Amino acid sequence: MYLGLLTLSLKIQERTLNKCIAIAIYFALTALIFGCDNAKKLESNYKWPILEGFPKPQVPTNNPMSDEKVALGKQLFFDKNLSANQQQSCESCHMQQYSFAEPLSVSIGSTGVLHRRNAPALVNIAYNKTLTWAHDGITSLERQILLPMFDESPIELGITGHEAEVLARFNTVEYKQAFNIAFPEQPVSFELIVKALASYVRSLISLNSPFDRYAYLGDDNAISESAIRGMNLFFSERLECHHCHGGFNFTQSTGHEQQLIDRRPFHNTGLYYVESSKAVFGYPSKDIGLAEISTLAKDNGRFRSPTLRNIRYSAPYMHDGSVATLDEVIDIYAAGGRNIESGQHQGDGRANPMKSQFVKGFELTSDEKKDLLAFLDSLTDDTFITSPEHGLNEKK
Secondary structure (H helix, E strand, O other): OOHHHHOOOOOOOOHHHHHHHHHHHHHHHHHHHHHHHHHHHHHHOOOOOOOOOOOOOOOOOOOOOOOHHHHHEEEEHHHHOOOOOOOOOHHHHHHHHHHOOOOOOEEEOOOOOOOOOOOOOOOOOHEEEOOOOOOOOOOOOOHHHHHHHHOOOOOOOOOOOOHHHHOOOOOOHHHHHHHHOOOOOOOOOOHHHHHHHHHHHHOOOOOHHHHHHEEEEEEEOOOOHHHHHHHHHHHOOOOOOHHHHHOOOOOEOOEEOOEOOOOOOEEEEOOOOOOOEEEOOEEEOOOOEEEEHHHOHHOEEEEEEOOOOHHHHOOOEOOOOOOOOOHHHHHHHHHHOOOOOOOOOOHHHHHOOOOOOOOOOOOOOOOOOOOOOHHHOOOOOOOHHHOOOOOOOOOO
């Protein structure tokens, strides 16, 4: 069953990116100084919370998983001391009750700066082949985490320029002990903070939905007849959903120990086709997707297809949070794109010439739509949303 379903299947400012690259290089050099021995000491019999037969996520050799690093990363994830002004933590934009996303169209930084993108849900992020909405060069959590920490446009945690002040907050007796347990005989540093955060985020595995019990554990009663009909629609060539949201993680952006190939999981879904001077090849100029990185016109409006796991909890949807409900998402794809009849983004996305070939529209009865929604609901893992293993009883 598993193999069958598997078969079915920023705008980042140049100065900020250079800064992040420089920090990454620093981390790499530091790792060389520490050598491989410490990595071997840290490596444990970490048990991935995955179903039997599932492939394990890929993990960098210089940051092997351990329970101790996950515990430290969890503490850091919820700690507002990680932002320069102590107003925000990672959890501020990635809340467990919303599948580690947030109920806002776009995020707001620690200094009140309004971002341009929706905070993606951190579901099975360990399996993601690429990170962020539209960057094919960021393929590791260790590198991605540098952005919210040190990015200056937009400001998220705002650490840049306040590095010494922020780092000093983690030189407490409690944190020193936790760091020493996770990273023996290494001083507290941003490198270790990043590694711990990456370990915690990798531990956020969600594979306990009714669909999982039905598809992988053989429980025929785990999902309703309506959800089964919706599943058949989802994987049909009529709707084409599985082409962008296929595999066990319901996203084309999936990599693991058995899947090493980058499958270019970026798509223009016809969300916009703006006819104004404030657009670039049809998309609002403030965010044209992968084309900002590749500089290729063909990548205009292409964004990474997110996982559909726990999708019911992670509204609003799309890269800019401009679609409020799953009903509306389905209507847009059924129409073959979104037609915006008025306002600054007026234009018919259905006519966007760079739209994915899989977004061609389809007819759906009201009952079929209910079935499709029932299937998407079957991807909800309530234990992931409520488990104290992922959250803190008392947030800092």
